Amino acid sequence: MEKKSTKLLTTIYDLGANDGANLPYYLSRAEKVVAVEANPQLVGHIEEVFALEIASSRLRLIHCALSDSASDGIPFYIHRRDHHISQVDPPPTERLHEYEITQLESRSIVDIVNDEGFPDFIKIDLEGYDGRVLQQLFQAGIYPPSLSAECHTTMPFSLIELTGLYRSYQLMDARYFSVLPVPRLDLSVTGTRDFSFHEGTAGPFGSDIPGPWMNSRQFLMNLAIAGLGWRDLHARMDPPDCQARVWMEHLPVRALVGGMLRKALRHGASSFALTTGSRV
Numbered sequence: 484m485e486k487k488s489t490k491l492l493t494t495i496y497d498l499g500a501n502d503g504a505n506l507p508y509y510l511s512r513a514e515k516v517v518a519v520e521a522n523p524q525l526v527g528h529i530e531e532v533f534a535l536e537i538a539s540s541r542l543r544l545i546h547c548a549l550s551d552s553a554s555d556g557i558p559f560y561i562h563r564r565d566h567h568i569s570q571v572d573p574p575p576t577e578r579l580h581e582y583e584i585t586q587l588e589s590r591s592i593v594d595i596v597n598d599e600g601f602p603d604f605i606k607i608d609l610e611g612y613d614g615r616v617l618q619q620l621f622q623a624g625i626y627p628p629s630l631s632a633e634c635h636t637t638m639p640f641s642l643i644e645l646t647g648l649y650r651s652y653q654l655m656d657a658r659y660f661s662v663l664p665v666p667r668l669d670l671s672v673t674g675t676r677d678f679s680f681h682e683g684t685a686g687p688f689g690s691d692i693p694g695p696w697m698n699s700r701q702f703l704m705n706l707a708i709a710g711l712g713w714r715d716l717h718a719r720m721d722p723p724d725c726q727a728r729v730w731m732e733h734l735p736v737r738a739l740v741g742g743m744l745r746k747a748l749r750h751g752a753s754s755f756a757l758t759t760g761s762r763v
Contacts, residue, residue, distance in 0.1 A: 492603035496627075498549065498592070498616065499608035501567060503529040504684045506542065509606075512688075515541060517599045521548040521559050521587055522569050543599060548589045549609060549616060556586040570610035592616050593623045601625070606685050607632040607639075608715075614638030621646055628721070629689050631655075634706065634714040643718045644699050652702035653692050653717040654709060655685075688717060 492513040497505055500518035502525050509516045516536075520526050526546045536542035548559045548571050560582040561569045571589075574582055596602065605620075605627045607613045613632040617639055620626070626648055632639035634654070643649050680686045696719070697705065706714075 494600045494602055496596075496599075496602045496605040498606060499610070500529065500544075501525055501608070503532055505606065506533060506536075508680075508684075508687070510536060510541060512691075513603065515543065515600070517543045517545065517595070517602075519545045519547065519549060519595065521546070521571070522561055523585070523587075545590070545595060546588075548587045549592055549612060550589040551615070551619070552589070552591050553594060554589040557589045559585050559587045561585060568610055570612070572611050592619050593625065596620070596623075596625055602627040602630075604629040604631075604688055606630070606688070608685060609633075611635060614642060617642045626720075629717070629719045631685065631688060631715045631717045634711050634716050636711060637706070639716055640703070640706070643716070648720055649718040650698065651696040651719040651721065652699060653694075653696055654702060654705050655692065655715045655717060656709070656713070685715060689719065692717065 493515065495509045495513040495516045497509055497516060497518045500506065500520040501522075503518065506516060506518060506529070518529065520529065523546070526544065529544055530537065533542050533544070537544055548557055550557055550571060557571070558573070559569065559571060560574055561584075562582055564581070569582075573579070602625075607616050607630070609616060610633075614636065617630075617632060621642060626646065630643070632643075634640070640652075686692075702716075706716075
């Protein structure tokens, strides 16, 4: 069994912080948390709930939309009933009436990381924009040791696997969180606290995730069975439970994800989908 570490990380990024439900857990795991949220109402909620953490600089709250570059104003689509599915990309025409359109300042993730510091862990939950954020990070040579992204498409897995740096994977489904406790930390910075996770949260990361980790082949097989959708991919550079592998040992997986990436570049990110009985 992998030993749980009580050492605080330096910096965690929560991209798509939403209403801040994940922030107490992240604040227990890092000296500093950088939360990025676009929805003005949710930003106001986080400012109120986490006023002390913001004042002490343990929480850095950035109100902006993430895009390829900085801009004074880009359209952001806020869902009128479910704030979890607000997004940067335009929704389908037949669903446009469900959204309120507002203009927001935008920044690139690379600029934010350059300002705030290197991420030890980064959670990406940006309703279809996850892959493009990963692409920006990797192109800038920024490779967090641990990360998570949504699996609405296979683009995040393809980009992560093609780096050749990440050796361990997990597939998490937040819909099935009931009471999933994680060990207490007994540190002067955070005190002691038990955590449990509920539907709508991102859940634990790293060594707090129960069960064995998978290599890329095992992960892809599990994703093909589970299907795409409201699931989070977790990737780590170190192999905690699964046998360490060399990148070239998995040429079939490399060829498959390379094909996925080429298909997406030809047809757009929406083409990233498993073709073996997956469901969206």
